[in-house]
Amino acid sequence: MNTDKILIAYDGSENAQRSVAYTAAMVGCDGGRQVEVVAIERPPDRDLFADDAAWKAECAKRIETMQAALVQARDMLVAAGVAEAAVTTRFVESCRSPLRDAQECSIGTSIALEILRLATEGGFGTVVVGRRGVSKQEEFLFGSVSTKIIHAAKGLAVWVVA
Amino acid sequence: MAPSARELLTKMAPDFPARHVGDLYTDTTEFMRISHGDVIVLKDRHFLVLRDEAERRFGMEDPKFWVKRCRCLETGERNILKLVFHETFPMTIGSMVVTCTRSPRKETRILDLVHGDSRFMQGVTIYDTVGNPVRILDVVSGKRLDEKIEALEMPHRDYFHELFPEVLERFIEACQAIQWLHDRGEKHGDIRRDHLYVLYDTGRYCWIDFDYTFDFRESPFGLDLFGLGNIIQFLVGMGQHTTQALTPAKRAEISTDDCSIMFPNRIVNLQKLFPYIPDSLNRILLRYSLAAEVYYDTTRELIDDLSRVRDALSKPML
Numbered sequence: 001m002n003t004d005k006i007l008i009a010y011d012g013s014e015n016a017q018r019s020v021a022y023t024a025a026m027v028g029c030d031g032g033r034q035v036e037v038v039a040i041e042r043p044p045d046r047d048l049f050a051d052d053a054a055w056k057a058e059c060a061k062r063i064e065t066m067q068a069a070l071v072q073a074r075d076m077l078v079a080a081g082v083a084e085a086a087v088t089t090r091f092v093e094s095c096r097s098p099l100r101d102a103q104e105c106s107i108g109t110s111i112a113l114e115i116l117r118l119a120t121e122g123g124f125g126t127v128v129v130g131r132r133g134v135s136k137q138e139e140f141l142f143g144s145v146s147t148k149i150i151h152a153a154k155g156l157a158v159w160v161v162a
Numbered sequence: 163m164a165p166s167a168r169e170l171l172t173k174m175a176p177d178f179p180a181r182h183v184g185d186l187y188t189d190t191t192e193f194m195r196i197s198h199g200d201v202i203v204l205k206d207r208h209f210l211v212l213r214d215e216a217e218r219r220f221g222m223e224d225p226k227f228w229v230k231r232c233r234c235l236e237t238g239e240r241n242i243l244k245l246v247f248h249e250t251f252p253m254t255i256g257s258m259v260v261t262c263t264r265s266p267r268k269e270t271r272i273l274d275l276v277h278g279d280s281r282f283m284q285g286v287t288i289y290d291t292v293g294n295p296v297r298i299l300d301v302v303s304g305k306r307l308d309e310k311i312e313a314l315e316m317p318h319r320d321y322f323h324e325l326f327p328e329v330l331e332r333f334i335e336a337c338q339a340i341q342w343l344h345d346r347g348e349k350h351g352d353i354r355r356d357h358l359y360v361l362y363d364t365g366r367y368c369w370i371d372f373d374y375t376f377d378f379r380e381s382p383f384g385l386d387l388f389g390l391g392n393i394i395q396f397l398v399g400m401g402q403h404t405t406q407a408l409t410p411a412k413r414a415e416i417s418t419d420d421c422s423i424m425f426p427n428r429i430v431n432l433q434k435l436f437p438y439i440p441d442s443l444n445r446i447l448l449r450y451s452l453a454a455e456v457y458y459d460t461t462r463e464l465i466d467d468l469s470r471v472r473d474a475l476s477k478p479m480l
Contacts, residue, residue: 039363045377137257137258137423138258141258141381142378
C-alpha cells in the first residue's frame with residue numbers, strides 16, 4: 001500500500017471542502033506525499049429537461065462550477081503548506097456528457113466505484129471522502145458515495161471526514 | 163378555433179351521436195380543451211376522444227386530462243393517447259420528498275426499447291403537427307395485480323401455500339423485466355403495485371407507465387428498488403398490514419424495527435404476523451425495514467434472493 005499517494009474525492013460541497021482541509025492538516029509540509037484532488041462529472045438527467053439546449057446549458061454550468069471548485073481545493077492545499085508540485089487536480093468527464101471531448105470518461109453509474117477505480121489505477125494508498133451525514137432513508141433512496149467506498153474499498157485506507 | 167369533426171365522424175363513425183361531435187385537433191398542446199367527441203389527427207390516423215383517463219387512489223378519482231381514452235377510427239381499436247404534459251412536482255415518500263419530473267421523451271424512448279416485449283405495455287409515438295410526441299398506447303388486456311390479490315377471499319395461510327409460489331414466480335419475471343431496463347441504463351420511474359397488470363391470456367405480469375424520472379446520484383435505481391420492495395411486501399402479506407389494523411396485544415409485539423424504513427406504520431416483518439413465512443423470504447422483507455443496515459444496490463441482488471426462496475418453496479415439505 002503506497003502511503004505517499006493520497007486521492008481526495010471532491011465534488012465542491014462543504015463536506016468535500018472539509019476533507020481537503022483535513023488532508024491539508026494531515027499532510028502539511030511533508031514533501032514526500034502526493035495529493036490528487038479528483039472530481040467526477042455527473043451531468044443532470046437529460047430527461048429532466050424539455051429540450052437539449054436547456055440540458056446542455058446546465059451541463060456546461062456544472063462543469064464550470066466544478067472546475068472552479070477544483071482550483072479552490074488546490075489553493076487550499078497549497079495555502080496549508082503542501083508543495084505546489086505535490087498537488088494535482090483531475091476532472092473526469094462523464095461519458096454521457098453532451099459536451100465531452102476528452103478520451104477518458106466516467107460511465108456514471110457510480111461515483112464511488114469510479115473513485116476506487118482511479119485510486120487502484122493510480123496506485124493511491126489512501127482515499128479521502130467527505131460524508132454528508134445523511135439519514136437512513138436518504139441513503140436507501142439516493143445512495144451514499146462514502147458508504148459505497150467504505151464497502152467496496154480493498155487494499156487501501158479510507159479517510160471519511162464527517 | 164379548430165374545425166368541426168362532424169363530416170369525418172359521419173363517414174367513419176356513423177354510430178357516434180351527432181350531438182356530441184366536437185372539433186378536430188392536429189396540435190395537442192392545449193390538451194385541456196380536447197374532450198369527448200373531439201378527434202385527434204396524427205399523420206394518417208384519427209382518434210375519437212371518448213374520455214379523460216383517471217387514476218383511482220385512496221378511494222379518490224384523480225383525472226388525468228393529458229391522457230385520453232380514444233377509439234382509432236381506422237382500426238376500431240381502443241387506444242390511450244398520452245399528450246405532452248411537462249410537470250415537476252414533489253413526491254412524498256414517508257418523511258422524504260423526492261422531486262419527480264414527467265418526461266414524454268423518456269416514455270417514448272422506453273416504448274421503442276420494449277417494443278414487442280409483453281412484459282411492458284406497448285405503444286408507438288407519433289408527433290403532432292407542432293412536434294409534440296403523442297404516445298399511442300395499446301390498452302393492456304389484463305387486470306391490476308393488486309386488485310386481483312385484494313379480491314381473494316381465503317385465509318392467508320392457504321394463499322401463501324397454494325397461490326403465492328406462482329405469484330412469486332411471476333413477480334421474479336417482472337423484476338427481471340426491470341433489471342433488463344436497468345441494464346440498458348433506463349429506469350421505470352414509477353414502480354407501484356397498481357402499475358403491474360396480470361395479462362388475461364398468459365397470466366404473466368406487465369408493467370405500465372414509464373414517464374416519471376428523477377435525478378438520484380449514487381443510487382440511480384434506488385426508487386425502482388424501493389417500489390419493487392413495496393410490491394413484494396404486498397404480495398407476501400396478501401395486502402398491506404399496518405400497525406393500526408392490529409389488535410392491541412399483537413401491536414405490542416411489533417417494534418419500529420419491524421416496520422418500513424420509509425413508512426413507520428407499515429409492517430414489513432411479516433413473519434411476526436404469519437409465522438410460516440420462511441426466514442429466507444422474511445430476510446428479504448427486512449431489507450426494507452428500519453432496522454436494515456444494508457440495502458439492495460441492484461435488482462439482480464433482489465432477484466437472486468427471491469429465486470432462492472422460490473426454489474426452496476418448490477421443494478416438497480417433509
